[in-house]
Amino acid sequence: MGVIEIADSIKTMKVRGAGLIARSAAEALKQQALDYQGDDLGKLRKLLADGQRTLVDSRPTAISLWNAVQATMRGTSGAESAADLRDLVVKNADSFVARSSRAVEVIGRIGSRRIRDGDTVLTHCNSKAALGVIKAAHADGKKIKVYATESRPWRQGLLTVRDLAAAGVPSTLIIDSAVRWIMKDIDVVVVGADTVCSNGALINKVGTSQVALAAREARVPFIVCAETYKFSPKTMHGELVEIEERDASEVIDPKLLPEGVGVRNPVFDATPPELIDSIVTEIGLISPYAAYEVIVKEIGPDSLFETED
Ligand code: RI2
Numbered sequence: 001m002g003v004i005e006i007a008d009s010i011k012t013m014k015v016r017g018a019g020l021i022a023r024s025a026a027e028a029l030k031q032q033a034l035d036y037q038g039d040d041l042g043k044l045r046k047l048l049a050d051g052q053r054t055l056v057d058s059r060p061t062a063i064s065l066w067n068a069v070q071a072t073m074r075g076t077s078g079a080e081s082a083a084d085l086r087d088l089v090v091k092n093a094d095s096f097v098a099r100s101s102r103a104v105e106v107i108g109r110i111g112s113r114r115i116r117d118g119d120t121v122l123t124h125c126n127s128k129a130a131l132g133v134i135k136a137a138h139a140d141g142k143k144i145k146v147y148a149t150e151s152r153p154w155r156q157g158l159l160t161v162r163d164l165a166a167a168g169v170p171s172t173l174i175i176d177s178a179v180r181w182i183m184k185d186i187d188v189v190v191v192g193a194d195t196v197c198s199n200g201a202l203i204n205k206v207g208t209s210q211v212a213l214a215a216r217e218a219r220v221p222f223i224v225c226a227e228t229y230k231f232s233p234k235t236m237h238g239e240l241v242e243i244e245e246r247d248a249s250e251v252i253d254p255k256l257l258p259e260g261v262g263v264r265n266p267v268f269d270a271t272p273p274e275l276i277d278s279i280v281t282e283i284g285l286i287s288p289y290a291a292y293e294v295i296v297k298e299i300g301p302d303s304l305f306e307t308e309d
Contacts, residue, residue, distance in 0.1 A: 002035065003028045003051040010058040010065075013154065018194045018230055019104060019128050022068035023097045025055040029072045030093035033086040044082045048073070048089065060242040061203060061268045062194040063232040067299065071096045071229065096229075103227040103282035108132030111190065111225055111280040117142040119187040122179070122215075124149045125205035126156035127192020129225035131163055133280065134190060138169045146171040147182055151205060153250045153265065176207050180214040189215045193226035193279075197235040198295055200273030200288030202226075203243070206266050212275035221277045224288075228281050228298040231291055243268050 001009070006028035009015040015024050032051045036044050052069045059065060072092045079085035111133030115121060119137075121144055123130050137144055148160040148171055157173055164171040174182055189211060195203040202208065202224050215222040235241065248254060248263035257263065273288035281294065 001028065001031070003032050003054055007054045007058040010055070016154075016156075017126065017128055018062040018064040018192065019100055019227060021059060021062060022064035022229060023100050025065050025068045026072045026093040026096045028055060029069065030090050033089040036082070036086070039082045041079065041082045041085060044085050045076075048076075048085075059244060061244045062230070063234065063241070064194070064227070064230045066234070067229040067232075068096055068100075100227060100229065103229075104129055104132050106282040107225050107227065107280050108136035110282075110285055111223065112136035112140055112142075114221070114223055114278075114280070114285070115142060115144060115188060115190070118144070120145045120147065120185055122147045122149075122182065122186045122189045122211070122220075123160060124179075124189075124191050124208055124211050125151040126159040126163075127204075127225060129227065129280075130190045130192045131160065133223075133225055134164070134169060135167045138167060144169065147186065148173055149176050149179060149207065149211070150174065151207070152176055156205070176210075179207075179211050180217075183214045183218040183220060186215070186218070186220050189220055189222045191222075191224055193224050193230045194268055195235075195241050196224070196226050196231045196279065196288075196291050196294075197241060197270075198232065198292045199235070200276065200279075200291045202271040202273075202276060202279075202288070203241050203268050204271065206269045209269045209271040209275070212271045216275050222271075222275060224276055224279045226279055226281055228283060228294055231295045231299060233295050233299050236292070236295055241268075241270070243270075 006024050010021050056066055076088050107129050115137035148157045150157040161171045161173050193204050212222050244267050246265045246267055251263050251265050276288040278285050
């Protein structure tokens with residue numbers, strides 16, 4: 001698929017999940033470079049610049065998308081021919097996709113050690129990284145049970161229970177508002193991440209902060225699973241993460257509403273670092289307060305000066 005189709009699939013959530021949208025963006029830029037068979041370096045640069053903008057604009061919240069585009073374009077300003085540029089984009093995209101898939105696996109292995117035999121786990125929405133941890137614990141022979149939130153309005157919780165069922169992990173679906181009620185039966189909460197800010201705050205599916213509050217109240221550990229490319233260099237510049245608000249029709253058929261009643265549909269929220277026990281990354285399990293160092297070490301101080309657009 002080309003850039004336009006991928007961007008459209010991301011916008012309409014046919015392709016979703018912070019990791020998958022990042023990998024798809026890298027693949028889209030690779031395809032765009034491969035599709036250009038000419039030898040005009042300027043033209044290919046322009047095509048790729050337009051492609052980057054289209055992809056980054058498709059969803060505003062998950063920094064994984066922006067970091068994937070940056071990683072795919074790394075070093076390309078030095079390319080001396082269209083062929084050089086094409087080769088570099090292909091190489092960067094392949095290495096980003098491989099690194100991203102490996103990261104999910106490593107996170108699974110590390111995070112699974114925080115789940116004990118007999119634990120009941122709660123997860124919110126549908127995160128490949130969080131499910132990787134849960135499935136790895138099950139594969140290790142631990143007898144675990146999972147509660148999955150429905151995650152209105154898109155009901156990603158259904159994807160979660162389907163995935164768990166396919167892996168043989170016993171799971172139960174609950175409505176989002178049952179989280180505080182069920183927390184008395186939960187041993188550990190495991191969620192994914194769309195963005196981790198430099199101060200350690202987590203941006204994830206709306207409702208995550210309520211889950212974290214309920215977990216803290218019940219003294220249940222709250223663990224976040226996040227590949228390092230979900231950490232945001234932009235937040236180091238003091239930028240606030242834009243919380244995407246989607247169309248009201250995703251929540252309710254507008255025809256059912258009385259005249260003059262509004263509907264809002266924010267799809268992410270912010271969980272402060274003090275509610276997070278640890279973040280599992282592919283470079284190890286860290287405190288949320290180490291987010292700044294992860295950004296400097298893994299994404300690189302150079303990225304701090306490339307964040308202006
Ligand atoms: P992985 C999803 O967003 C959820 O918020 C999920 O926790 C996060 O991306 C990370 O998912 P959406 O695309 O990368 O459903 O771990 O809005 O799969």
